[in-house]
Amino acid sequence: MMYQYIDSIRSLMAKVNLVNYRLSYSELRMKSIGKKLKEILRGMGIEVVGFAPVSGWDTDPLVSSRVAPVSRPRSIMKNARSVIVIGIPISPATLGTAPSIAYSEAYKVINTMLDQSSQRVTMELMALGYDAMPIPRDGYHGLDGLRESPSAFFSHRHAAYLAGLGTFGENNMLLSAEYGPGIRYTSILTDAELPYDYPLCSEVCIHCGLCVRTCPEGALTRGSYPDNITDKSKCIERSAELNHKGVSPCGMCIAVCPIGKTYNGIYQTAEALEMIRSYQRK
Numbered sequence: 001m002m003y004q005y006i007d008s009i010r011s012l013m014a015k016v017n018l019v020n021y022r023l024s025y026s027e028l029r030m031k032s033i034g035k036k037l038k039e040i041l042r043g044m045g046i047e048v049v050g051f052a053p054v055s056g057w058d059t060d061p062l063v064s065s066r067v068a069p070v071s072r073p074r075s076i077m078k079n080a081r082s083v084i085v086i087g088i089p090i091s092p093a094t095l096g097t098a099p100s101i102a103y104s105e106a107y108k109v110i111n112t113m114l115d116q117s118s119q120r121v122t123m124e125l126m127a128l129g130y131d132a133m134p135i136p137r138d139g140y141h142g143l144d145g146l147r148e149s150p151s152a153f154f155s156h157r158h159a160a161y162l163a164g165l166g167t168f169g170e171n172n173m174l175l176s177a178e179y180g181p182g183i184r185y186t187s188i189l190t191d192a193e194l195p196y197d198y199p200l201c202s203e204v205c206i207h208c209g210l211c212v213r214t215c216p217e218g219a220l221t222r223g224s225y226p227d228n229i230t231d232k233s234k235c236i237e238r239s240a241e242l243n244h245k246g247v248s249p250c251g252m253c254i255a256v257c258p259i260g261k262t263y264n265g266i267y268q269t270a271e272a273l274e275m276i277r278s279y280q281r282k
């Protein structure tokens with residue numbers, strides 16, 4: 001009787017150990033995939049990377065209040081478990097000229113780099129036996145598309161927030177502690193589990209109100225996101241006007257933000273700034 005009892009205890013302990021072993025194996029695998037993806041991205045010059053669990057879209061109060069269920073990762077890819085977010089900073093000297101042909105061209109190049117990098121990550125995940133879906137940097141069809149539906153089909157800003165890359169500012173952009181709003185993001189959905197990051201505990205925006213005062217359209221209001229939503233129709237019409245002149249997007253509420261590097265007015269002389277900004281279609 002006593003031996004039977006000891007045997008059953010031993011068998012229970014073996015099962016517990018097996019579970020522990022499996023848990024630690026899956027954790028190790030998660031960490032090693034995360035490390036590998038970061039190494040690949042670093043090889044492409046991308047240092048800003050974060051991993052968010054898809055559950056965050058349903059459980060985080062800020063994100064679940066702003067992102068409709070249809071635009072959440074599990075609706076777009078049913079077996080998704082994680083979202084990988086990558087960011088490329090914009091050169092502060094370039095951003096300081098916005099709106100300009102210099103900023104407009106850099107914006108296009110960075111978008112292309114982000115799309116290429118997310119495709120590269122997707123290929124790597126597929127080679128490891130996972131499903132993955134790169135979300136295009138701009139998931140909408142130009143200004144006409146935005147007029148019809150003023151949001152992209154997936155929000156990279158909210159994904160970056162959940163991946164711990166920053167918090168929202170009064171300009172409704174995601175502010176990273178290092179780059180402020182001067183950084184662009186894209187996302188990859190995958191069924192791989194990854195070592196997750198979580199939203200930052202402290203707010204990055206210092207509520208100086210510069211972005212609100214600078215907006216030429218009055219599209220921004222004071223307060224904290226998500227209570228102070230940008231008037232997207234005003235912002236879109238400004239972009240349309242600048243697009244016609246070949247110098248969209250506007251970017252003034254990004255350029256003026258003091259978080260990260262200080263942009264406006266420190267890189268160019270006033271004369272050079274005027275000269276660069278004069279390159280517009282008439």
Ligand code: SF4
Nearest residue numbers: 215235238250251253
């Ligand atoms: S991008 Fe320009 S128009 Fe749009 S909110 Fe910012 S400053 Fe205003």
Ligand code: SF4
Nearest residue numbers: 169205208209211257
């Ligand atoms: S300009 Fe000031 S208020 Fe606006 S986002 Fe930056 S820190 Fe916040």
